[in-house]
Amino acid sequence: MQLQSNNSKMFDFAIIGGGVVGCAMARQLVLDGAKVILLEKAADILDGASKGNSAILHTGFDAPVGSLEQKCITKGYEDYLALHEQMELPILKSGAMVLAWNTQQEAKLDELIDQAHQNGVADVIRLTRQQILDREPNLSPNVKGGFLVPGECLIDPWSSPHAYLTQALLNGGEVRRNAELLSGSFEGDHWHLNTQAGSITARTVISCAGLYGDVVNQRLIGKKLFSIRPRKGQFVVFDKAASKVSSTIILPVPTATTKGIVVCRTIFGNLLIGPTAEEQESRTDASTERETLRDLRQKGIDMFPTLANYDIAATYAGLRPASEEKDYRLTYLAEQNYLSVGGIRSTGLSSALGLARYCAEELLKSSKNFSAIKGPIIPKANRLSDYHPRDWQGSDHGEIVCHCEMVTKREIEQALQDPLPAKSLQGLKRRTRAAMGRCQGFNCMGTLASLTEGHFDRPIGEADHD
Ligand SMILES: Cc1cc2nc3c(=O)[nH]c(=O)nc-3n(C[C@H](O)[C@H](O)[C@H](O)COP(=O)(O)OP(=O)(O)OC[C@H]3O[C@@H](n4cnc5c(N)ncnc54)[C@H](O)[C@@H]3O)c2cc1C
Structure with a gap:
């Protein structure tokens, strides 16, 4: 062969x-x-x-029963948990709550719980309004009801x-x-x-x-x-301080076309709200719009009024490769x-x-x-999670290059030398989070430019800063 x-x-x-x-x-x-x-x-x-996604490791509780998607999520979820041990893939076992904010949504909860059970997600349970508020004390008292999906997690995308x-x-x-x-x-x-x-x-x-x-x-x-029908999802990312506002992933009652607007922490220590679901022609336009971001922020505040006191650190959008079928x-x-x-x-x-x-x-x-490789080499994942030990926390960490995200020079050098070295500024950001924090690279871009000299096809400065 x-x-x-x-x-x-x-x-x-x-x-x-x-x-x-x-x-x-x-x-x-x-x-x-x-x-x-x-x-x-x-x-x-x-x-x-x-x-650009929400980085939730889904259990598949709300996937169409018997669909290929449901089957693959179930297998993927199991495999991720197994691999996370071996490769030290980061995971934040936060659980999720699906919440209803009006009586129509509330009427759908039992059906969704039944769907979750049919999908093999047996630990999904209905919560009383009080149980929801006990779990998330900052949540608006306007919540009507909901259920818990203990297995939903946050990971590093x-x-x-x-x-x-x-x-x-x-x-x-x-x-x-x-x-x-x-x-x-x-x-x-x-x-x-x-x-x-x-x-x-x-x-x-x-x-x-x-x-x-x-x-x-x-x-x-x-x-x-x-036919691909790109579907844009815009996000607002709150400052790290906002991560203490909510601990569980807050999901809405999904509709036929979208999982809806989520509020959740990120594994990098922020809190995000999004994504929108906007059909568009362009396969590349991942721009954000001020009005939409303002609406998203307001949605977050409607759910968690205290979010009004927190600053926004960043915004971004991702494009889903949707097609004419679900x-x-x-x-x-x-x-x-x-x-x-x-x-x-x-x-x-x-x-x-x-x-x-x-x-x-x-x-x-x-x-x-083929014959499966015996004793394959198992690499360790990059350690970017704010909920796990980071390189800068070690006593020998050396110089810190990005102070917003606490990225060390050693991590930058590693990202340029690893078996799959970063070949662009975006690639470096995704391996280290350098320049992805509050100042978006304002303070560290000069150092990054000199550290990466000769490594990228388009040097920093010539490349797009997306
Ligand atoms: C807003 C949003 C939120 C999401 N939230 C979640 C979530 O919380 N949890 C979850 O599980 N999933 C989530 N997703 C879904 C997830 O991100 C996608 O399902 C996944 O990224 C699709 O990956 P892919 O490899 O199929 O496509 P892509 O990531 O698009 O990869 C395709 C690659 O092919 C390359 N390519 C294209 N054409 C060519 C060519 N001619 N030659 C060579 N290379 C080519 C492209 O450059 C690209 O790198 C979300 C997605 C979005 C957009």
Whole structure:
């Protein structure tokens, strides 16, 4: 099954896209024993939908019963908990409460609890209004009712996928960045792919191209299979001091189209409110709008009146790779050795490991075709969680470069040297959180520019500061 030629290596799998899904897929297939290359069009990974989300590890309690999404979230959740021990992936076991603020929402609670139980999330329980207020004393007394989902957690949206792909690389996988897939042809038993970074041959192609999933399908198999309908979600991030306002993830009663506006802490020590759900044409416009942010802030204050006393530290928006259907869009074309993994709309961070396992076991049957790596190398994740020991807290931490997020020089140097080194300012931010705090880099950008000299394709100053 594994071929090699002198000049051009034959990979078993070429994965298009270094979002959380592609990173998890690469890890799974490398550990299964396959030769894998991941191709990412941006200068660094996590440049699409995976760069801006709410970072909740969902239990799948509200996923449509029996859907592929529900199945993958369940597997992904289990796998994350197992891997978190091995790789020290950060996790904040905060639990969530789904709250009703009017009688119509209240009327839906029992149905949602029943759905959660059908989805195997058995510990979901109804709470009295008083129990809710006891748990969250800062909550507005206007709350009508709700239920507890103890298993919902907060995780790090970047260190986790970074660790998945790092494990793939440490165990023989390859990655090529600045390598947009441009075109390709299936030559009977393998693919010849043309990328911005040269040509690649691989037996099987797996498209995990997120917001460009339909575009990549069109380029390779001549049909889109689905249409991406980007859905923007804007967020307001409150100062770290606001994290003491609420300890549980506060979820609204979901609607058919969105999980709704959430209030939750972040693993980095802030408190956020969002996301909105705005359909748009653009696959790249992740701008925020003043009016929307003002509404979000007000929504937060309506739920937690004391939030009016806290400052906003940052705002951001992410784009969901939604399609015309709610469920994930998986198509395996066995006769063309092509797997399209698309439409991973709003739960991909939670489901990625499960989705990768599902694809490997059920569709690609990789364990039958390859021999799993024995005793794989297990990397440790970057330690960015404010709820766990950080590098600066050690007595030997040395110089601190970013004082807002307490990022050490050692962490910056590590991020530039690790097996998957940062290749852009955005990539560095996602590995270290440097320049992501209150001053947004005002104080440390000069030092970052000199520390990163020669490491990025576009030096700091020339690059976009997004
Ligand atoms: C506002 C918001 C909130 C969310 N909240 C949560 C949450 O709390 N919990 C949760 O589990 N999930 C959440 N999600 C969902 C999660 O972020 C997505 O499901 C996930 O990021 C999708 O990942 P992906 O790998 O499919 O796509 P992407 O992250 O978009 O990755 C695709 C990659 O493919 C690359 N690419 C595209 N075209 C090409 C090409 N031609 N050649 C090479 N590379 C290419 C892109 O550059 C990109 O890096 C949220 C999403 C948003 C936007």
